[in-house]
Amino acid sequence: MKNIMLTIEYDGTNYSGWQLQLNAPSIQEEVEKALHKLTGENIKINGAGRTDARVHARGQVANFYTEATILPERFSKALNGLLPEDISIVASQEVPEDFHARYSAIGKRYAYHIYMGQNRSPILRNFSMQVSYKLDLGIMKEASELLLGTHDFAGFMSTGSSVKDTIRTIHSIKMDLKDSSLWFRFEGNGFLYNMVRIIVGTLVKLGRGAMTPQQLLRMLEEKDRSLGGPTAQPQGLYLEKVYY
Amino acid sequence: MKNIMLTIEYDGTNYSGWQLQLNAPSIQEEVEKALHKLTGENIKINGAGRTDARVHARGQVANFYTEATILPERFSKALNGLLPEDISIVASQEVPEDFHARYSAIGKRYAYHIYMGQNRSPILRNFSMQVSYKLDLGIMKEASELLLGTHDFAGFMSTGSSVKDTIRTIHSIKMDLKDSSLWFRFEGNGFLYNMVRIIVGTLVKLGRGAMTPQQLLRMLEEKDRSLGGPTAQPQGLYLEKVYY
Numbered sequence: 354m355k356n357i358m359l360t361i362e363y364d365g366t367n368y369s370g371w372q373l374q375l376n377a378p379s380i381q382e383e384v385e386k387a388l389h390k391l392t393g394e395n396i397k398i399n400g401a402g403r404t405d406a407r408v409h410a411r412g413q414v415a416n417f418y419t420e421a422t423i424l425p426e427r428f429s430k431a432l433n434g435l436l437p438e439d440i441s442i443v444a445s446q447e448v449p450e451d452f453h454a455r456y457s458a459i460g461k462r463y464a465y466h467i468y469m470g471q472n473r474s475p476i477l478r479n480f481s482m483q484v485s486y487k488l489d490l491g492i493m494k495e496a497s498e499l500l501l502g503t504h505d506f507a508g509f510m511s512t513g514s515s516v517k518d519t520i521r522t523i524h525s526i527k528m529d530l531k532d533s534s535l536w537f538r539f540e541g542n543g544f545l546y547n548m549v550r551i552i553v554g555t556l557v558k559l560g561r562g563a564m565t566p567q568q569l570l571r572m573l574e575e576k577d578r579s580l581g582g583p584t585a586q587p588q589g590l591y592l593e594k595v596y597y
Numbered sequence: 598m599k600n601i602m603l604t605i606e607y608d609g610t611n612y613s614g615w616q617l618q619l620n621a622p623s624i625q626e627e628v629e630k631a632l633h634k635l636t637g638e639n640i641k642i643n644g645a646g647r648t649d650a651r652v653h654a655r656g657q658v659a660n661f662y663t664e665a666t667i668l669p670e671r672f673s674k675a676l677n678g679l680l681p682e683d684i685s686i687v688a689s690q691e692v693p694e695d696f697h698a699r700y701s702a703i704g705k706r707y708a709y710h711i712y713m714g715q716n717r718s719p720i721l722r723n724f725s726m727q728v729s730y731k732l733d734l735g736i737m738k739e740a741s742e743l744l745l746g747t748h749d750f751a752g753f754m755s756t757g758s759s760v761k762d763t764i765r766t767i768h769s770i771k772m773d774l775k776d777s778s779l780w781f782r783f784e785g786n787g788f789l790y791n792m793v794r795i796i797v798g799t800l801v802k803l804g805r806g807a808m809t810p811q812q813l814l815r816m817l818e819e820k821d822r823s824l825g826g827p828t829a830q831p832q833g834l835y836l837e838k839v840y841y
Contacts, residue, residue: 475608
């Protein structure tokens with residue numbers, strides 16, 4: 354019995370998300386179907402992060418156990434021949450028996466793409482959120498630094514999550530502007546449900562002058578989701594990397 | 598009667614190309630349908646460039662004549678409400694009666710996106726051509742400079758074109774590498790059918806060591822298409838701008 358780790362890239366546009374669901378297409382289901390075709394086994398995979406509908410990944414990670422005698426490094430190529438073109442296995446390798454894609458993770462990197470344009474962009478429509486008002490990037494950058502470090506991020510979590518421990522550490526928040534594209538990169542030891550999208554939506558609210566850095570601090574300290582901006586749209590979000 | 602110019606962005610993935618065709622969806626047809634809904638008139642539009650199936654545009658230009666009393670600048674917003682989400686009118690304005698999107702053009706800019714990665718990229722699959730072998734960008738850059746200026750580009754045209762005058766001027770060819778993305782930008786007074794894609798495919802052949810700059814010169818001088826590389830895939834090509 355081997356424990357195999359997969360690194361996965363996908364275009365989430367046509368899926369209801371990572372996680373297996375009845376009556377809705379999921380990335381997990383597609384990968385499990387391909388594994389079944391390849392090995393004949395009924396394999397359940399553990400994903401590192403449950404990305405939502407329309408969210409993308411360049412470095413999602415999953416692991417599974419198999420009796421198959423295929424060389425660990427060969428799973429990627431073999432699976433790519435069986436997967437739809439919007440899902441690709443970037444790499445595969447054997448990992449220790451106790452490795453678990455979700456519980457062994459010590460950090461994650463997410464990216465978020467904002468398209469700053471007056472008109473909707475057909476080319477970027479599934480890969481960014483459009484913001485057509487002017488943003489003060491300086492104040493957004495300044496405010497983002499208030500979120501660095503270890504905090505209780507209960508105010509930055511969508512309701513409905515059953516997570517008890519809402520303390521997380523954000524290592525860095527980077528902002529890069531190129532042409533009309535604003536890219537955020539977030540690194541941290543973990544992120545709550547919708548946390549990245551809520552931070553982005555709140556920084557946008559701040560950037561258009563509808564909120565002050567002081568109000569962001571209050572949102573953090575009072576753990577009050579209602580003080581922030583709307584949750585940014587899913588199609589701008591990318592799970593870039595999982596750290597172990 | 599007014600002559601109106603539209604600047605158009607589209608994701609060409611789901612179209613058979615710009616030009617109206619029977620039994621196949623085209624960008625031209627979608628824009629003409631939207632114009633009919635808006636004005637009640639049966640309007641035929643002139644496009645600046647006939648992009649192929651799966652080719653994209655950020656700055657396609659078209660013009661048409663109308664009796665409608667809508668303010669010229671308002672056409673963009675009004676049409677965007679009627680167009681599918683993979684087509685957007687970036688701008689609209691009135692132009693002189695004798696302006697023709699195709700015949701009045703004095704130059705064009707195209708971009709081409711090569712994704713240099715070992716694995717197919719689901720996220721970029723409809724927006725780039727994947728090249729998985731190593732490319733010598735230095736020799737590609739050097740060879741590209743042989744194409745600058747005014748030449749008979751008959752060797753860089755797909756067969757089946759009825760164009761008589763195959764002399765064109767290329768003003769510039771730029772190459773930018775960022776992460777795994779190689780972007781070309783071509784500016785010239787005009788491009789023959791598939792010319793940009795044939796240049797890219799030929800530069801790639803050169804970059805992987807299967808051709809020399811001397812052979813590129815021979816291809817140009819002898820007007821022999823068969824000496825070049827394969828025509829690069831359509832989904833990496835973008836019509837960026839038309840100059841008037």
